[in-house]
Amino acid sequence: MRIGVTVFPGSNCDRDALHAVELMGADAVELWHGDADLKDVDAVIVPGGFSYGDYLRPGAIARFAEVMAPLEDFARSGGPVLGVCNGFQVLTEAHLLPGALLRNISTKFICDRVRVRVESVETPWTAGCEVGEELTLPVAHNEGNYFADAATLARLEDEERVVLRYLENPNGSANDIAGVCSEGRNVVGIMPHPERVSDPALGSDAGLRILRSVLVGAGV
Amino acid sequence: MADSLKIRVLVRPKEGILDPQGEAVRSALPALGFGGVRTVHIGRLIELEVESADEVDAMCRRLLSNPTIEEYEWEVVS
Numbered sequence: 558m559r560i561g562v563t564v565f566p567g568s569n570c571d572r573d574a575l576h577a578v579e580l581m582g583a584d585a586v587e588l589w590h591g592d593a594d595l596k597d598v599d600a601v602i603v604p605g606g607f608s609y610g611d612y613l614r615p616g617a618i619a620r621f622a623e624v625m626a627p628l629e630d631f632a633r634s635g636g637p638v639l640g641v642c643n644g645f646q647v648l649t650e651a652h653l654l655p656g657a658l659l660r661n662i663s664t665k666f667i668c669d670r671v672r673v674r675v676e677s678v679e680t681p682w683t684a685g686c687e688v689g690e691e692l693t694l695p696v697a698h699n700e701g702n703y704f705a706d707a708a709t710l711a712r713l714e715d716e717e718r719v720v721l722r723y724l725e726n727p728n729g730s731a732n733d734i735a736g737v738c739s740e741g742r743n744v745v746g747i748m749p750h751p752e753r754v755s756d757p758a759l760g761s762d763a764g765l766r767i768l769r770s771v772l773v774g775a776g777v
Numbered sequence: 778m779a780d781s782l783k784i785r786v787l788v789r790p791k792e793g794i795l796d797p798q799g800e801a802v803r804s805a806l807p808a809l810g811f812g813g814v815r816t817v818h819i820g821r822l823i824e825l826e827v828e829s830a831d832e833v834d835a836m837c838r839r840l841l842s843n844p845t846i847e848e849y850e851w852e853v854v855s
Binding site: 617621650657660662663664702705706729 | 794795797798800801840841843845846
């Protein structure tokens with residue numbers, strides 16, 4: 558399986574994500590922001606960082622990078638896409654996921670480990686987990702406060718599209734939401750960083766529970 | 778060279794959307810002795826020079842603001 562990782566100016570978790578993909582036994586493929594195609598990958602990770610310096614709004618400029626056009630086609634045709642942290646912000650700006658990520662309620666950057674509960678395994682990025690499973694994952698963000706209007710939140714809950722939920726809400730997110738999926742369930746955005754805990758040398762490989770799921774879904 | 782128009786775009790959080798920056802500033806003002814400040818909302822001022830104002834509204838909708846969380850208004854300044 559070939560898994561692409563997008564690289565924007567200011568991405569800073571792309572290397573970690575590529576390393577995690579290699580540990581999973583998949584082929585890691587860099588997708589440069591100026592690339593016009595996705596190099597035949599089977600799944601895409603949009604990593605964290607501060608794409609384009611977070612200018613204007615986090616993700617607002619990256620959303621119009623050249624690589625986003627084929628990525629949007631890929632996502633809309635059912636391809637598995639995972640946005641992590643800034644990647645989640647990019648996917649909401651691109652309207653591939655509902656809602657937006659507001660400034661943390663504390664107004665402070667949060668760098669911590671948090672416990673989250675897997676709420677849905679009906680996505681390519683949680684198919685290898687169990688419903689109710691608890692994971693400890695790193696977060697590092699200034700805008701992680703998930704917002705959607707009341708009707709959208711109700712719909713997300715009804716359709717079981719909340720993928721991860723914080724056990725202790727660190728940032729003010731509506732309904733303790735740490736991750737959501739698209740209507741087609743193939744696009745997932747999460748604030749925690751699974752790629753930063755994907756190697757026992759980093760103290761934990763809990764993140765592989767999420768990342769490896771995409772192999773389960775593909776029957777690898 | 779074509780004449781250019783100066784456009785001023787104001788983007789701010791929609792009413793009811795949490796504005797932690799505004800709240801932090803509101804709570805800081807009394808510390809400097811400024812009393813009676815009930816609310817502070819922080820937005821963004823964007824100045825453009827354009828050849829035509831025809832597409833300014835589309836620019837606001839597609840990039841300059843995020844309609845999920847922000848509202849905008851714009852005017853031709855000169």
